[in-house]
Amino acid sequence: MRRTSGRMKGQIFSLLVTSLFLGSLLTNVIWYSFQDGNVIRRSPTPQRRRAPRTYEICKGCKELIEKIMQRYNETWQKQENNYKKFRLKLKSRCNGFDNAILTQANAPVGFNIVTDRKKKKTVQVTRELFSLLAKEHPFLNKTWDTCAIVGNGGILEDSRCGKKIDSAQFVIRCNLPPLEDGYEKDVGTKTSLVTANPSIFEERYGSLMRLRRPFMEKQRTYGNALLLLSPFHASRYTAITLRAAYTINDFGGPTRPALLNPDYHHNVTNFWHKQSLKEARLSTGLLMVSLALELCDNVHLYGFWPFNNHPHGLHNLKHHYYDNRPPKTRYHAMPDEFELLLQLHSRGVLKLHLGDCRAGKQTGRKEDGGEEKRERKIGREEQGEEEKRVMQKKREGRGGEEKRQKGRKQAKKLMIKMD
Numbered sequence: 001m002r003r004t005s006g007r008m009k010g011q012i013f014s015l016l017v018t019s020l021f022l023g024s025l026l027t028n029v030i031w032y033s034f035q036d037g038n039v040i041r042r043s044p045t046p047q048r049r050r051a052p053r054t055y056e057i058c059k060g061c062k063e064l065i066e067k068i069m070q071r072y073n074e075t076w077q078k079q080e081n082n083y084k085k086f087r088l089k090l091k092s093r094c095n096g097f098d099n100a101i102l103t104q105a106n107a108p109v110g111f112n113i114v115t116d117r118k119k120k121k122t123v124q125v126t127r128e129l130f131s132l133l134a135k136e137h138p139f140l141n142k143t144w145d146t147c148a149i150v151g152n153g154g155i156l157e158d159s160r161c162g163k164k165i166d167s168a169q170f171v172i173r174c175n176l177p178p179l180e181d182g183y184e185k186d187v188g189t190k191t192s193l194v195t196a197n198p199s200i201f202e203e204r205y206g207s208l209m210r211l212r213r214p215f216m217e218k219q220r221t222y223g224n225a226l227l228l229l230s231p232f233h234a235s236r237y238t239a240i241t242l243r244a245a246y247t248i249n250d251f252g253g254p255t256r257p258a259l260l261n262p263d264y265h266h267n268v269t270n271f272w273h274k275q276s277l278k279e280a281r282l283s284t285g286l287l288m289v290s291l292a293l294e295l296c297d298n299v300h301l302y303g304f305w306p307f308n309n310h311p312h313g314l315h316n317l318k319h320h321y322y323d324n325r326p327p328k329t330r331y332h333a334m335p336d337e338f339e340l341l342l343q344l345h346s347r348g349v350l351k352l353h354l355g356d357c358r359a360g361k362q363t364g365r366k367e368d369g370g371e372e373k374r375e376r377k378i379g380r381e382e383q384g385e386e387e388k389r390v391m392q393k394k395r396e397g398r399g400g401e402e403k404r405q406k407g408r409k410q411a412k413k414l415m416i417k418m419d
Helices: 002-033 061-072 080-093 127-132 162-166 198-208 213-222 235-251 262-273 284-295 334-346 385-395 400-418
Strands: 112-116 121-124 144-150 170-173 193-196 226-229 256-259 296-302 351-353
Touching: 061 334, 080 262, 080 284, 112 235, 112 262, 127 235, 144 162, 144 284, 162 296, 170 284, 193 198, 193 284, 198 213, 198 235, 213 235, 226 235, 235 256, 262 284, 284 296, 284 334, 334 351
Parallel strands: 144 170, 144 296, 170 193, 193 226, 226 256, 296 351
Antiparallel strands: 112 121
16 A cells, blocks of 8 residues: 555656646747747848838929820730731841851851941951850740840839749840849849840959959859850950850850840841931840840830839839949930830830739739729829928938939930920
8 A cells, every 4th residue: 555655656746847847848938939029930031121212303304204104004905916017127127036146157267257347347256266156046946925124223123023024934134133132022033044244244353354253153143044245346345255255164154155246236226226216325125125026926124214213103213223323324325215115015016014013003004904003103192292392302402403404304305205
C-alpha cells in the first residue's frame, strides 16, 4: 500500500514538473510572439518609399494635358486596316526584319559599315568584328502576338503595371533600366530585348577600361535577353561599345549582344521625318516602337509620357521612374514624338497606357467600348486644390521659374500643333 502511495506521489510530482515546464515554454512563445500588442511576423521585402506629392504646374500645362486626355479618353479599338497599312509602310522603307541587326549575312568580312554619312566615314568588317556578329538575323520571319515597349518615364512610378508588362510575349526595355529593389511591381522583370546607349558605358562603368564585373553583374538582371548595342551610330562611341560586346563574350554573360545596323537607324529616322518629326536624333524609345510595329501584331507602350505632371491628378513626376535626372533636350524632342504616338493610338495602330494598372482601376479611357471611364478622376481635382496652392507659393523663387518657362514653351508648342 505504501509502495503504491509512493509511486502515485512520484507520478504527481513528475506531472507537476512537466506542467511547469510546458507553462514556461508557452509563456516564452507568447512573449516573443506578441510585443506592444502586435504579432511579430517575418519582415516583408522593404518597400521603396514614395516622396510626398507636389503640384507645381506651368502656365498652360493643365489645359494642354486636359486636351491630350480628351483625345486619349475616346473609345479605343485596334483598327486592323490602319495597323496593316502603317506596318507595310514601315517595312517597305525600313525592313527591320532583315536590316535592323548586323549579321554575318548582311555584313561579311571586308564590308564597309557607314558610321558618318556627311563625313563619309566607314568601318571595315574585320575577322575579329565578324566574329561578334550574329550568324543569322534574330527576327527573321518571326512575329509575336503581343509586345510591350517599356519607356522609363516617371509615370510608371507606383503604376503597378509590372504584371501587365510581363504578360506580353516580347518585352523591349530601353537603356539598361533597374528592375529590382522594389521596381518589379511597377515595371515587371521579363526582358526579351534591352538597349544600351553608348554613353551609359562611359558614365556608369568607366568606359569598361578597368573593373568590368559591375557591368556583367548588371546583365544578369535581364537573363538571356538580346542586348542591342549601337557602336556605329557615332564614331566617338565605336570603341567603347565594341568593348562592351567583347566583355560579354569574354565573361560568358547571359545576355546576347546584337549590333544595330546604322543603315536601319538612318532609314527609320528618315521615315519619321516624313511623318513631320523634325528632331535630328530619334529617341531610343521611338526607334524600338518602330521595330515593334514590324515584329508584333499588338503593340503596347508603357512609360511614354513626356510631361512633368501626371495625367490623372496633375501631381509632379520624376523624369524617370528610378531617378530625376533631366533628359538631354538638345538631342530629343519628346513631346513631338509623343504627339505622333498619340496619333497612332487614336488611329488604333498601337496602344498607349497612361496611368494605373491595378485591378479594378481605370487608366483614363474606354477600351473596346466595354469599360467605364476612369474612376480615379472623381474628386481628384478637388482633393488637392488647396494643397496645390500652398505648395506653389512655397516654391516661388526656389529655382522653379526656369522649369516653368521650359514647360510654357513646351505647352505653347504642342497647343499650336494640336489646334
